[in-house]
Amino acid sequence: MAKRIEVSDLNIYYGNFLAVEGVNVSIEPRSITALIGPSGCGKSTFLRSINRMHEVLPGARVEGKVVMDGQDLYGADVDPVNVRRQIGMVFQRPNPFPTMSIADNVIAGNRLNNKGMKKSDAADLVEKSLRGANLWNEVKDRLDRPGSSLSGGQQQRLCIARAIAVEPDVLLMDEPCSALDPISTLAIEDLMAELKERFTIVIVTHNMQQAARVSEQTGFFNLNGVGQPGRLIEFNPTEKIFSNPDQKATEDYISGRFG
């Protein structure tokens, strides 16, 4: 079930440091939204505030609203653990659990909700999720090997399998391809195109061609200087951002990179 996310007046802090200021954006279900911008402008910080992963760091906090299908995720009665079960995340560096087998990695999230999963159900779910992540054929003969025995690209797809196995409403990806070779990158981009039929996807990428290839909407983050908060400068359909952006800063950034 893909869901819409509405962010309003979001300020994100690390202790007293305002890292991201005043984000207003609406993220469409069943589409890919890309976030681009120079490093340090707060893309990861913003992404992690959507599933309340930001606040696991000591002193980190958020002001403003993130509403998913009418519910404020930062409401007083909302448990961040439940938010994270609905909003999956794939990190920049592949992070399968090294102490678990490939199969156990895939269903690690499901085991949290359902300790006594039947063996056959678990096996079905492992296969379905690995197929969903285009990894099944490569690992079906070694499901009991450690997840860390795979290549980087395979590990990242394993992490995607793990994230989609719990059927989240939204999938957040923070530069999921930056540690991967071009072939693995293409495999993951193809996968994203399939996954957006079922999930709302938000991807941070430093690779503008990637943003242009995969996303429907693109947000450009920027900051005025070191120590200043990052801001969402422009949010528009990807085609528009890359052909005729509203903001001069967006155009400079994009042309500078392509240039």
Add this chain to the structure above:
Amino acid sequence: MTATKAPIEPPPTPRAVRRPGDRIFAGSAKGSGIFILLVLAGVAAFLISEALPALTAPSEDIPGGEGLASYIGPLVLGTLLGAVLALLVATPLAVGIALYITYYAPRRIAAVLGYVIDLLAAIPSVVYGFWGLAVVAPTLVPFHVWAADHLSWIPFFAGPASTSGRTMFTVGLVLAIMILPIISAISREVFSQAPALHREAALALGATRWEMIQMAVLPYGKSGVIAGAMLGLGRALGETMAVAIILSGGAGATVNLISNSNPSTIASNIALSFPEATGVGVNTLIASGLVLFLITLVVNMLARWVVNRRADFSGAN
């Protein structure tokens, strides 16, 4: 790319440039390694050569008059009872303390608590011995009585309850406190090094803090905890003064933890009997020391084996 061209002379094998710093460091590291092996071999040779007369002596000459095995047997039992009890009590406690300090306690409390626990390690074992004798033993007497009344169907609590509390049970608990700092310090260290990458992976899947610890901290820290527990076990096996002071020992082989008659332990027996021992008696004590050495060796080898068994999954790769 050069495959199509005429074969080129293979480049001369690069001769490793040995810088003086490297050479000195490699030499001194190797020297230290050899030195340790020599010391170990020396101790083992001493133990074996001094124990040999006891191994060959007729059984009447061995203290107790029934041979070496029946002299050392109860001591081995006593040593293992006290140390294993200490380990069983201390390990879960130490892991709990380490988890609390690393993942639950507010930073200030964590720092203070960590410091206090480390301080436990600085208390000399004589002090533990007198504290055990004067405070712990009398305090535990009611428990001894209760256990003899209600748990006597378990061989360990067969009774009759000691009225002084100077039992193997008290020894085990005092030893547990003595080894707590070692196990908790090492556990704390490994728990705090559990990679943020994997902790965040667990949290992002919707794990609670305790679930995160189960998924990403405990499996990562397991071999460290085992290593810490084995170090603690080594200390408990060899602990001399505290046991010698607290335990009213000297009885034969029994697993009864709460009565007045307890098997002594190897180390405390050596300390208590050595001053008066003569002739084969000395060799017998040294033979018991050799057995303690072997027990500790086996414990360490077992620990290595446990740690290496699932090295593939350890996260070290």
